[in-house]
Amino acid sequence: MRTRITELLGIKYPIVQGGMMWVGLAEMASAVSNAGGLGLITALTQPSPEALAKEIERCREMTDKPFGVNLTFTVRPKPLPYHEYAAVIAESGVKIVETAGNNPEPFMAGFKKAGIIVIHKCTSVRHGLKAERLGCDVISMDGFECAGHPGEDDTPNFVLLPCAAAQIKVPLLASGGVGNARSLVAALALGADGVNMGTRFMATKEAPIHENVKQAIVAGDERSSTHILRKMRNTSRIYKNSVALKIREIEARPDSTFQEIADLVAGVKNNVVYQTGDLEAGTWTAGMVMGLIHDIPTCKELLDRMVSEAQEIVNSQLAKSFAA
Numbered sequence: 001m002r003t004r005i006t007e008l009l010g011i012k013y014p015i016v017q018g019g020m021m022w023v024g025l026a027e028m029a030s031a032v033s034n035a036g037g038l039g040l041i042t043a044l045t046q047p048s049p050e051a052l053a054k055e056i057e058r059c060r061e062m063t064d065k066p067f068g069v070n071l072t073f074t075v076r077p078k079p080l081p082y083h084e085y086a087a088v089i090a091e092s093g094v095k096i097v098e099t100a101g102n103n104p105e106p107f108m109a110g111f112k113k114a115g116i117i118v119i120h121k122c123t124s125v126r127h128g129l130k131a132e133r134l135g136c137d138v139i140s141m142d143g144f145e146c147a148g149h150p151g152e153d154d155t156p157n158f159v160l161l162p163c164a165a166a167q168i169k170v171p172l173l174a175s176g177g178v179g180n181a182r183s184l185v186a187a188l189a190l191g192a193d194g195v196n197m198g199t200r201f202m203a204t205k206e207a208p209i210h211e212n213v214k215q216a217i218v219a220g221d222e223r224s225s226t227h228i229l230r231k232m233r234n235t236s237r238i239y240k241n242s243v244a245l246k247i248r249e250i251e252a253r254p255d256s257t258f259q260e261i262a263d264l265v266a267g268v269k270n271n272v273v274y275q276t277g278d279l280e281a282g283t284w285t286a287g288m289v290m291g292l293i294h295d296i297p298t299c300k301e302l303l304d305r306m307v308s309e310a311q312e313i314v315n316s317q318l319a320k321s322f323a324a
C-alpha cells in the first residue's frame with residue numbers, strides 16, 4: 001500500500017501499533033514492524049530511562065524494520081523523569097516517537113534536533129491543530145471508541161476523522177475501534193492516511209500477555225468495555241470486569257472521592273492481569289473493538305489479511321456500488 005503514512009514512516013502497510021502500557025515491549029513492537037506495520041515500544045513500561053535504552057537495543061536485535069517509542073505524559077501525583085526518557089530516545093537513534101497524554105511542546109525541540117518524526121495522539125481537532133502548529137509530523141486521532149483515554153468530548157471517529165481531515169494538513173491516523181479490513185477502508189474514506197490499533201494487537205500470538213487475556217478479548221463484544229474516572233475528568237475505557245463495575249458504583253455516589261477508588265485503579269494491577277491471566281485482579285485496558293476480534297493470529301497474518309481484504313472491499317464491493 002502507499003499512503004502519506006507509508007511514505008513518511010518507511011513502512012509497508014499504513015498500520016501503527018499504539019503505545020500500550022505493560023504490553024508495548026520489544027516482542028510486540030518488533031512483531032508489528034516485521035509484519036510491515038509500525039511497532040512502538042512504550043517508554044513508561046520500562047522502570048527507568050536506562051532500562052528503556054536496553055529495551056530499544058533489544059528491539060533492534062529483533063527487527064531491522066522501522067520501529068518507534070511511545071512517550072505518554074500521564075497525570076500522576078509525582079512527575080516522572082520525562083525529559084530523561086526523551087533524551088534516551090533521541091540518543092538511541094530511534095527516528096519515530098508517539099507522544100500522548102499532554103502537550104508535547106517541551107519535548108519538540110529535542111526531538112526535532114535528533115531528526116525524529118513526531119506522531120502526536122490526541123482526542124480532539126483543536127488539540128490536533130495545536131500539535132500541528134508545534135511541528136508534529138503526524139496526528140493520531142483517538143475517537144470515543146478507543147481503549148485507554150478518549151478525553152471528555154465523546155466524539156466518535158465517524159465524525160471526528162472527517163472534521164480533523166478538513167482542518168489538519170499533516171498525515172492523519174485513525175485510532176480507536178479499528179480491528180479489521182472494513183475499519184481500514186473506512187478510516188481511509190473518512191480522511192485518514194492510516195490506522196492505529198491497540199486492543200486488536202493484544203489478541204495476537206506475539207503479544208507478551210497471558211493467553212486468558214487474549215481469550216477474554218476474543219470472547220468479549222462491543223459492550224464488554226466501560227468508562228471509569230469520568231468524574232475526575234480523566235476518563236478511561238477499560239475491560240468491564242467486577243473491578244470496573246465496583247469503581248463505577250463508587251463514582252456514581254455524589255459524595256465519593258478519588259481516595260476511595262485509588263487502590264482499585266492502581267496501574268500496576270493491570271500488569272498483574274496481563275502476567276497471571278487473573279482477569280479480576282485489577283482494571284485492565286481494552287476497547288469496544290472487542291466486537292470485531294474473533295481470533296488470535298500472528299501480527300503478519302493479521303496485517304496481510306487486513307490489507308488483502310481491504311483491497312477486495314474496495315475493488316469488488318465498493319466498485320460495484322458505483323458501477324453504472
Ligand SMILES: Cc1cc2nc3c(=O)[nH]c(=O)nc-3n(C[C@H](O)[C@H](O)[C@H](O)COP(=O)(O)O)c2cc1C
Nearest residue numbers: 018019020021100146147148176177197198199287
Ligand atoms: C492495554 C493498552 C494499554 C494502553 N496504554 C497506552 C499508553 O500507555 N499510552 C498511550 O498513549 N496509549 C495507550 N493505549 C491506547 C492505544 O495506544 C490506542 O490509542 C488505543 O488502544 C486505540 O483504541 P483501540 O484499542 O480501539 O484500537 C493503550 C491501549 C491498550 C489496549
